[in-house]
Amino acid sequence: MEFSADSFVSKYRDDQFYSSLLVSFNRDLENVLTSLHHQMEENKVQDAIELCHKMAGASATYGYPVLGKLFERLEKDLEKSGTVDGHISLHLKTLDDVCNKITEANKELVVD
Amino acid sequence: MNSYLGRILLVDDDEKVRNFYTATFTRAGYTTIAVSDLASMREALSKYSFDAVFLDLKLGRENGIDGLPYVLKTAPFTMVFILSSQNSIDKAIECIDRGANWYFTKGTEPDDILTKLASYLEGKSEVGEKSSVEPWRENLVGTSKAINETAETILKLRDVDSTVLILGESGTGKEVVARALHKASTRANARFEAINCGAIPENLLESELFGHKKGSFTDAKADRKGIFEICDKGTLLLDEIGDMPLALQTKLLRVLQEKQVQPVGASTAVKIETRVIAATHRDILDEVKSGRFREDLYYRLSVVMVQIPALRHRKEDIPLLVDHFLSKFNKRFKKTINRPSQSTMSRLMNYDWPGNIRELQNAIERGIVLSGDGNLSVDDMFSHLKFGEAAVPTKVVSEEGFLDHPFFDLPLTDAKQAFEKTYIERLLKLNRGNVAELARRSGRYRADLYRVIERYGIDVDSYRQES
Numbered sequence: 242m243e244f245s246a247d248s249f250v251s252k253y254r255d256d257q258f259y260s261s262l263l264v265s266f267n268r269d270l271e272n273v274l275t276s277l278h279h280q281m282e283e284n285k286v287q288d289a290i291e292l293c294h295k296m297a298g299a300s301a302t303y304g305y306p307v308l309g310k311l312f313e314r315l316e317k318d319l320e321k322s323g324t325v326d327g328h329i330s331l332h333l334k335t336l337d338d339v340c341n342k343i344t345e346a347n348k349e350l351v352v353d
Numbered sequence: 354m355n356s357y358l359g360r361i362l363l364v365d366d367d368e369k370v371r372n373f374y375t376a377t378f379t380r381a382g383y384t385t386i387a388v389s390d391l392a393s394m395r396e397a398l399s400k401y402s403f404d405a406v407f408l409d410l411k412l413g414r415e416n417g418i419d420g421l422p423y424v425l426k427t428a429p430f431t432m433v434f435i436l437s438s439q440n441s442i443d444k445a446i447e448c449i450d451r452g453a454n455w456y457f458t459k460g461t462e463p464d465d466i467l468t469k470l471a472s473y474l475e476g477k478s479e480v481g482e483k484s485s486v487e488p489w490r491e492n493l494v495g496t497s498k499a500i501n502e503t504a505e506t507i508l509k510l511r512d513v514d515s516t517v518l519i520l521g522e523s524g525t526g527k528e529v530v531a532r533a534l535h536k537a538s539t540r541a542n543a544r545f546e547a548i549n550c551g552a553i554p555e556n557l558l559e560s561e562l563f564g565h566k567k568g569s570f571t572d573a574k575a576d577r578k579g580i581f582e583i584c585d586k587g588t589l590l591l592d593e594i595g596d597m598p599l600a601l602q603t604k605l606l607r608v609l610q611e612k613q614v615q616p617v618g619a620s621t622a623v624k625i626e627t628r629v630i631a632a633t634h635r636d637i638l639d640e641v642k643s644g645r646f647r648e649d650l651y652y653r654l655s656v657v658m659v660q661i662p663a664l665r666h667r668k669e670d671i672p673l674l675v676d677h678f679l680s681k682f683n684k685r686f687k688k689t690i691n692r693p694s695q696s697t698m699s700r701l702m703n704y705d706w707p708g709n710i711r712e713l714q715n716a717i718e719r720g721i722v723l724s725g726d727g728n729l730s731v732d733d734m735f736s737h738l739k740f741g742e743a744a745v746p747t748k749v750v751s752e753e754g755f756l757d758h759p760f761f762d763l764p765l766t767d768a769k770q771a772f773e774k775t776y777i778e779r780l781l782k783l784n785r786g787n788v789a790e791l792a793r794r795s796g797r798y799r800a801d802l803y804r805v806i807e808r809y810g811i812d813v814d815s816y817r818q819e820s
Contacts, residue, residue, distance in 0.1 A: 262373055262376060299459075301459040301460030
């Protein structure tokens with residue numbers, strides 16, 4: 242799946258007011274994905290659905306609509322399938338890629 | 354930061370989202386309290402009045418919309434905005450149908466949210482039906498002598514800054530009168546704030562009222578204005594003043610005398626022009642007599658006293674109140690339930706409404722929600738009494754037997770206290786020492802009950818052990 246470069250940069254990136262919140266959000270992405278992977282491995286579908294739901298809202302709030310949509314789609318698919326199948330794993334892989342690109346694109350973002 | 358614009362309650366289970374919107378609202382000039390679940394939301398609503406609540410729909414495994422009726426009932430002057438990640442027209446329509454003012458999806462531009470919020474708060478009094486009565490009188494429903502006298506008193510007080518003490522049983526509408534006093538006054542364009550002195554822990558109340566300086570206590574991470582300062586030039590309702598701890602009563606007296614507050618940890622005082630309205634359901638003179646309320650503060654607060662009559666003493670207002678609530682809830686629930694028949698109205702008129710207007714309002718709401726044939730049914734409206742009978746088995750006592758009770762041989766003050774103690778002990782026994790359940794059944798705040806329990810030396814643990 243292809244995403245434009247804008248997808249990896251928050252719309253609040255240039256707003257100093259939100260910079261410390263944004264740094265903290267970006268920093269936390271890795272932990273979120275680690276948790277999500279664990280939940281998938283242990284087939285804790287309900288926990289994964291809740292985490293995806295939270296992240297869908299949080300990502301949209303922090304100015305990452307594409308990331309928000311990816312989490313939302315994973316949430317919906319998990320609700321539908323009720324288990325972790327190949328299709329879900331593929332979604333998760335896409336999420337990993339997008340999150341890595343977000344981390345990469347925001348490397349130089351620091352709090353003043 | 355802009356000047357103070359209002360108080361917001363944000364309910365969202367995600368810390369990241371709470372942090373983002375707390376920052377956004379605070380920068381715009383709103384005091385923001387953020388909580389993560391419905392229980393904390395209810396607790397916050399019992400302590401403060403909020404201008405707006407932002408409610409997430411999915412709070413972990415709780416459904417946020419389940420909290421909507423509670424907000425609408427307990428905070429009728431508060432705007433409710435849904436803030437959800439679900440981008441669904443059907444969901445938005447459902448929420449607005451159920452009484453929310455607006456539906457935002459997460460990701461909406463903060464400026465758009467702030468613009469909508471400001472326009473709702475500015476037009477707050479215009480939301481709803483246009484009324485022929487003056488705006489300040491809109492919620493003072495009735496034509497009885499008692500309510501007209503209350504309205505006349507409000508008008509007499511519109512241009513003066515005298516402190517007002519509002520007395521009345523629970524559910525009589527003390528906050529409605531306080532808001533009417535504010536709206537009718539020359540301060541109408543400034544802030545109105547209400548704080549429940551009985552619901553906030555004693556160690557936090559001083560800071561809530563007067564503010565604090567950074568570092569003055571462990572959690573004081575920044576300077577913070579107290580509610581007196583926040584509504585400078587406006588009106589402050591100190592609700593349940595009878596429950597204010599004695600030590601704080603002394604400080605409040607000084608504030609009222611000197612018209613300045615000293616934030617906790619500050620070396621200088623801040624001048625304020627806040628009009629104070631106090632309210633209590635307690636027999637305040639009784640509290641003075643027993644030493645629980647300072648006499649000098651009582652005189653300072655009671656420059657003007659407004660006694661709101663119990664609904665059983667103004668029964669002629671019941672038909673108008675029924676119409677008022679019928680119209681309000683028909684609109685909220687998109688229903689067209691008819692006015693009650695004459696026989697139903699007679700039943701409503703013959704009941705004494707110990708829970709006053711709040712009980713009547715709940716009965717009408719229940720009647721509308723449960724109505725299946727377009728009419729209000731007496732059974733539906735009074736179902737809470739049946740529930741009470743089932744939930745608390747009571748002995749049938751004849752009137753003679755009841756009047757033989759030793760309470761009747763005591764002076765009134767002692768009899769009331771003896772009854773209060775017995776009442777609490779009985780409910781604790783029934784609920785196996787569960788104070789939350791005691792609070793629910795008695796219709797009192799937990800903080801309030803803990804003080805009463807302490808006052809009577811009741812050992813709650815012994816009821817827990819009994820079970």
